[in-house]
Amino acid sequence: MALDRWLALVILLICLAYGYAAYFTMDALLPPIMQRSPIWPSSFPKVLAIGGILLSLSILLGLEKSPDKKDAADINLSRLHEYKVGQALLLLGLMVAYALLLRPLGFLTSTFLFLTVGSFILGERRYVMMIVVAAIAAGTVWYLVDVVLGIFLSPFPSFLIGG
């Protein structure tokens, strides 16, 4: 089965779960006064669930023929191994690590590590350059965001600032 139909199947399951929540669980919480209204919190989601289910079914069952065209986004999916998939996955993992470590390590350390490790994953081996660029970037962004724009960004690890 082609990727677009697999995705349609996943969306169909999401729509079914969404529809179940809209039809069977949501209105139980509705206060009696609101039950007299012609519109309930579940009204709009109910319409959306039906539309979503019908549309995902139409793609899953191949009712709409895809026009002949080359691979989407110029990436040949059948030859995915020829692309830098490992690098992409590592960078996504690095983003998740950044999300999890941003608070415990503080902005400066986590950003410095993110930029350094990111460049390393992509093949950079000039360590001094990497470190200098990452340090200047982390410091500059923190200064601009925290000091200039006034949006608080904890610069240091939580154990250092007692958080």
Next chain:
Amino acid sequence: MLEGLLTGLATAFTFTNIMMVVGGCLIGTFIGMLPGLGPMSIIAIMIPVAITIGDPSAALILLAGVYYGAVFGGSTSSILINAPGVASTVATSFDGYPLARKGQAGKALTVAAISSFAGGTIGAILLMVFAPALASVALLFHSSEYFALMVVGLSAIAAFAGTGQVGKALLMTFLGLMMATVGEGVLFNMPRFTMGVMDLQSGFGFITLAMAMFALPEAIFLVLDPARSKTGDGSDGGKIKNLRITKDEARKITPVIGRQSLQGFFIGVLPGAGATIASFLGYAVERNIANKEEQEEFGKGSVKGIAAPESANNAACTGSFVPLLTLGIPGSGTTAILLGALIALNVSPGPRLMVDEPQIFWAVIISMYLGNLVLLILNLPLIPYIAKVLAVPRNYLIPFILFFTLMGAYIGQNNATELLLLVGFGICATLFRFADYPLAPLLIGFILGPLLENNFSRAMQLYDGVGFIWERPMTLGLLILAVVLVVLPGYRARRARLRAEGVADGD
């Protein structure tokens, strides 16, 4: 109108707002040149900065400047390295890059800059004329008409964005609408679809979603396929000389600019048909109407082939502001992001905007003139230096792009969960792109979702049910139009296919 114009002039010509235009254009130009980062991604990255400014006029002027700058920057990278920074400048590379390869990169950039300026200026004049007229008509609209109008907008976007696969585009629109219902609604004040997760009480973050839909997949594609960011030799190591064009060339491009500015503007006004369609259509039209000799030049470095898409895409950018400012309906993915930014700034775009907050409405229009002027005066001599940004190695560029997407999502919400959502949505968006699902309808559905539901609910309450559909002729007419917009492309594609099969069978 004159009074509004004066108000706009007074607002736009403050020192802060002029700085916003200049800064926005420069930032947009720089980032727009980076392959893969389109105006949608750039504006999404800039929104947290714009929101912190506080003043809606200044913020919107900054974002409009970034928008124009990005489109201009995209054409620069199209011409110099055949790597269009934005989709709407792909057509520019057809002739711009061959001309640069002939050693005339300066000329190609000058034609692009002049055409962009003229397209943007003509577009801004047309916007000034048409927007107030459309706004006064829109003032007659009630919630039922608004609901129907949004349905029309969403259908048109699905019909255009689907490029032959309207079902997929509609499904993405529905997915966006469904995502918009997560969290506490304005109308009911009760959490929906939060699954008990506290962080979802306020729903998904619009900036997170915008970044995940556009910036992250582009960055992942850049990682997967390094060739996308490789630099060519057209820029001659960043040294660009001879920016002049001859009188003959000026005479050639003048009518092209005039025609394509008009055509581009009206394409931009249509919901769903943005600068990309305008630029391709502009290029195709000019190639078709050119004489045989000139037709052969297209694709090999024709100045007409650069002028047509460049004037069309800038005029279309301006045109897409018409439905945004007058009806509150975004005409393209980029204006959808701008709509989200306006809502975040507590500004409600729509016909009341011109009445309630004329300084914002007119300042944005005036700043468009300024933006175009700034791009011409400031960027033309700076092009050789700006081009050096393309020399940033991929090993540094990509981590920075990823970092700025993370920052954009984090600054907006100050919540690390947003970053995890960003990565999750980003992976989904990449898969969607692999499977050729259009992403703009999802984002537009997400942004219009609350407005659509509110107007639908109000109309239901007023008419005690769905009676408003047949009791208000304009609503019914608009809804019929929406159905036609969805059905027509499918019908035409089917007929074309049947005809092709008939021909193949010898029918």
